Amino acid sequence: MKDYKKMIFVSLVVAVASQVGLGLISSDFIVSAGIISFMLFLFYYEDLKPIPTGILSGIMVYLLRVLVHYLGKGNIMDAITSYQQEILFYMFYSIIYSLLIRKGNKNNINFLFFTMVISDFGANFIEVYVRTSIDVFSSLKEVGGTLLVVSIIRSAILWLVLNALKYYRMFLMKEEHERRYKRLLWLTSQLKTEMYWIEKNMDHIEKVMSESYKLFEKINLNIDNETWANLALSIARDVHEIKKENGLVIRGIKEITENQLNDKGMDFKDIINILSETMKREIKRVNKDINLTFNTGKNFYTSKHYYLMSIFRNLIMNSMDAMPEDKKDGVIIVIHEVDKNNHRFTIADNGTGIDEEGLNHIFSPGFSTKINYSTGEINRGLGLSIVKYIVEEQLNGNISASSKKGEGTDFYISIPKESLEEEVE
Template identity: 45%
Template sequence: MGNLKGVLKTGVIVALASQIYINLFTSDFNISFGLILFPVFLFLFRKLNPYQTGMISALFVYILRIFAFSVRYGEYSTALLAYLPELFSYVSYGIFYHFLNRKNIQTDLTKFFMNLIICDFFSNLIELYVRMQWKLFDSELSIVGMIFMIAIARTTIICIIIVALQYHKILILQQDHENRYRKLLWITSQLKTEMYWMEKNMDHIENVMSNAYSLFENISNDECRDEWADMSVNIARDVHEIKKEYGLIFRGIEEVIDNKLHDSGMNFKDVVKILKDSMLIQASSEGDNISLEFNISENFYTDKHYQLMSIFRNLIMNSMEAIGPRDNGKIVFRHTTDSENHIFSICDNGCGIKTEDSENIFSAGFSTKINYETGQINRGLGLSLVKDIVEKQLGGKIEVNSKHSQGTEFNITILKQILNV
C-alpha cells in the first residue's frame, strides 16, 4: 500500500512537471521537464515499481494535458488523439529503466548515465514514431540524431540533479553527525562527573558494610553492648548520606537526559544501520564469526530511537554471547507490521535457554553466562532492562521462544501509535 501511494504521488508530480516543456519537430511533440523528474524519482525511491510508475505517470500526464487544453481552447476532442502518443513515452521509459537497472546499476553512475540515455532516446523515438504515423525512418531520419542529442542533454541534467541531491544529503548527514557527536561529548563529560560521585560513594558503602558486619559480630557474640546503639546510629547516618548522594547523582543524570536527549527523531532504517554497523564492529573486536541479517518491511520516523536502540542492542548482544566463538553463528533481525503494531523479532542459533532458567531470564541480576577463564559473570541486567523498556516505557509486549542447544527467538510487539511520529 505504501509503495502504491509513492507511485501515485510520483505520477502527480511528474504530471505537473510535464507542463513545463518546449515543442520540437511537430506541434504536439514536447520535450518536457516531466521526463527529467521521472528517472530522478525512480533513482531516489528504489522501491518504486518502474512499470507502475511509468503507466500512472503517463495517465496523469495525459489527463492533465487534456484538461489544460480544454481550459485554454474550450474543447478537448482534438487533444484526445494529439496527446495520446505521449503515453508511449512514459510507459516505454519505465520498461527500459526496469530492464536496464534491475541489478541496482545505480551504484555505478557511468553505467547509469548510459542507461538513462538509452531509456530517454528510445522512449522519445517510440513516441515520435507513433506520432508521425510510422514514417519517421522514411522521411525524417535526421530527427533521430536530434533526439539522441536531446537524450544526452536531458540525461546530463538528470545526473547533475541526482549528484547535487546526494551531495546535499551527505552535507546534512555530516552536520547531523557533528551535532550528535558534540551532544555525545557533552553527555559523556557530564556522566563522567556523576561517575566520580558514584566511585566516591563506593568507599562509604564499604564502610557501611564493614560497620554492619562488626555490629552483627558484636550482637552474635554478645560483646560491646554499650556500643551497639552508637554503631547502629552511625550505620543509619552513613546509609542516609549514601542515599542523599545517589539522589543527587540520579537527578544529575536525569537532567542530562532531559536536556540533551530530546532529539526530534530518526528514521527507523537509520537506527537499524547504526545498530548493524556497531554490532558488526563488536563481533569483529571479539573475534566472533557471526553473520548478521536485517530484514525491514517498511521505514518509519520515530522519536523513540534511543529506546529501540537499547532494546535491540541488548538482545543482539545477548544472542552474540549465547552463540560464542562458533564458525556458523547467525543472528536474524526481522521487522514486520500489521494494521496496528510494529513487530520485531531477533533470533539466533546459539545455546538456547534451559527450561529451568526460562522463568528467570528477565529477572535483574540473573545470568547463566560466565567466563571460566577470568571467573567474571555477566551482570544479568540486559534482559531485565529490555523488558522494562518494552513494557513500562513503550507499553509493548515481549515474548521468548527457546530450545536448549538449538537457539532463541525474542518477539516484541509495540503499537504504531507509540513509535510513529
C-alpha cells in the same frame, strides 16, 4: 492512506513540471521535464511504487495539458486526442524502470543513469510509434537517434542533480556529525561530574557495609549492647546520605539525557547502519567467527531511536556471548518486517541455545546462563529484562523467544506502528 497521498502529490508536481519541455517532430509531441521530477521522487521516496505512480502521473500530465490547451486555444477536442499518449509514456517508463531496477542497485547513481536512459528511450519510442502509426523499423530510423540523444541529455541532467544532492547531503551529515560530536564532548564532561557523586557514594557504601557487619557481630555475640543504638543510628544516617546523593546523580543524569539529548529523530535505515558498523567492530574485537546480517523492510522515521538502539544492541550482544569461542560460521541475523499495524523484528542466532527451563526465566532480572568458569564471574543478567521493559512498557509492544539447546535462539518483537513511526519535520 499516506502512500496514496504521496502518489497524488508526486503526480501533481510531475504534471506541473511537464509544462516545461522541448518540442520534437510535431507541435503535439513534447519531451518534458516532468520525467526528471518523477525520477527524483522515485529515488528519494523508497516506498513509492513506480508503476502505479507512473500511471497516475501520466493521467495528471494528460489532464493538465488538456486544461492548458483549452484555456489557451479554446478547442478541447483536439487536446483530448493529441495528448492521450502522454499516459503511455509515463506508464511504459515506469514499467521499464521497474524491470531494470530489480536487477541492480537503486542507490548506485551510475547504474541508475543507464536505467534512466533505457527507460526514457524505450518509453519515448513507444509513444512516437503509437503517434505516427508507422512500422517499427521506419520509426526507429526516423526518430531513434534524436530520442536517444534526448534520453541521454535528460538522464545526464538528472544524474548531475542526484550527485549534487548526494554531496550536499554528505556535507549536511558531516556538519551534523561535528555538531553531535561537540555536544557529546559537553555531555561527557557533565557525566564526569556526576561520576564524582557515584564515587563518593561508593565510599559511603563501604562504610555502611563495614558498620553493618560490626553491628551484626555485636548482636550475634551479644556484646556492647549499649553501642547498638548509636551504631544503628550511624548506619541510618549514612544510608540517608547515600539516598540524597544518589538522588542528585539520578536527577543530573536525567536532566542530561532528557533535555540535552533531545534529538529530533532518525530514519530506521540510519539506525541499522550505525548498529551494523558498531556491532561488526565488536565482533572483530572479541575475535569470533560471526556473520552479522540485517534484512530490513520499509524505512520509517522515529524519535525512539535510543530505545531501538538499546533493544538491538542488547540482543545482538546476547547472541554474540552465546556463540562458542571455537564455533565456525556463526550467524546472527536481524529481520525487519512490516504488516498493517506493527513493525516485527526477529533476532536469530545459531549459538549454544537455551534449554526449556532456562527459556522460562530469560527475561527475569538476575537470570543468566553466561558464567566464566575460569574466574567464577557471572553475567548480571540485566540485558534481557531491560529489553523486555523497553519493548513492553515504553513502546507498548511484546517480546518472546524460542530456542533449542545446541541449535540457537530466536527473539521475536512486535511493536505497534503508532509507537514508532512519526512524520518527518
